[in-house]
Amino acid sequence: xxxxxxxxxxxxxxxxxxxxxxxxxxxxxxxxxxxxxxxxxxxxxxxxxxxxxxxxxxxxxxxxxxxxxxxxxxxxxxxxxxxxxxxxxxxxxxxxxxxxxxxxxxxxxxxxxxxxxxxxxxxxxxxxxxxxxxxxxxxxxxxxxxxxxxxxxxxxxxxxxxxxxxxxxxxxxxxxxxxxxxxxxxxxxxxxxxxxxxxxxxxxxxxxxxxxxxxxxxxxxxxxxxxxxxxxx
Numbered sequence: 001x002x003x004x005x006x007x008x009x010x011x012x013x014x015x016x017x018x019x020x021x022x023x024x025x026x027x028x029x030x031x032x033x034x035x036x037x038x039x040x041x042x043x044x045x046x047x048x049x050x051x052x053x054x055x056x057x058x059x060x061x062x063x064x065x066x067x068x069x070x071x072x073x074x075x076x077x078x079x080x081x082x083x084x085x086x087x088x089x090x091x092x093x094x095x096x097x098x099x100x101x102x103x104x105x106x107x108x109x110x111x112x113x114x115x116x117x118x119x120x121x122x123x124x125x126x127x128x129x130x131x132x133x134x135x136x137x138x139x140x141x142x143x144x145x146x147x148x149x150x151x152x153x154x155x156x157x158x159x160x161x162x163x164x165x166x167x168x169x170x171x172x173x174x175x176x177x178x179x180x181x182x183x184x185x186x187x188x189x190x191x192x193x194x195x196x197x198x199x200x201x202x203x204x205x206x207x208x209x210x211x212x213x214x215x216x217x218x219x220x221x222x223x224x225x226x227x228x229x230x231x232x233x
């Protein structure tokens with residue numbers, strides 16, 4: 001499989017390493033300052049660029065009939081436009097706030113727990129996410145996905161940073177050292193506390209999941225998620 005990398009920072013380099021270990025080739029590295037790329041050589045594009053570059057990267061790939069795996073967060077106000085463009089061009093697209101296989105299982109666990117806890121009004125939910133100091137967005141895309149999963153299965157209506165009322169989920173964001181990513185969902189009452197937690201030890205899990213998604217999407221048309229890749233739908 002020939003992969004075009006969009007964004008060649010730490011994640012891009014990790015994806016390159018894992019892709020090559022799995023027998024794939026990197027045929028383009030598109031980063032800040034790259035003027036052109038040969039889309040005809042790409043079987044798939046993996047985008048871990050920046051919020052201001054991601055949308056145009058994705059659209060250009062669809063224009064050139066290249067399937068896209070996108071893990072860039074912070075651009076999702078244009079996600080619906082990207083989906084529409086993909087469908088118009090009969091392209092293939094997977095966006096995930098987090099491609100880690102463990103995190104995607106954690107997403108499923110979070111939704112199941114939210115459904116069970118929705119019947120118990122004495123518990124209030126809160127979230128905390130911790131990342132390295134270079135992370136640009138807060139809350140993390142993963143935290144937002146977790147919050148959306150809770151909202152879908154409960155009476156909560158929205159999420160807010162730090163503080164919230166009874167109908168919104170408070171998300172606390174911390175930026176510390178070189179933390180790869182920690183997410184904690186807590187349900188607390190006067191008598192006890194229930195927590196689920198995911199801790200990423202490094203970026204390898206994110207990169208591996210993105211490469212597996214790129215392998216899975218070959219030959220497919222449509223807009224998918226990691227639930228499809230992991231057969232969790």
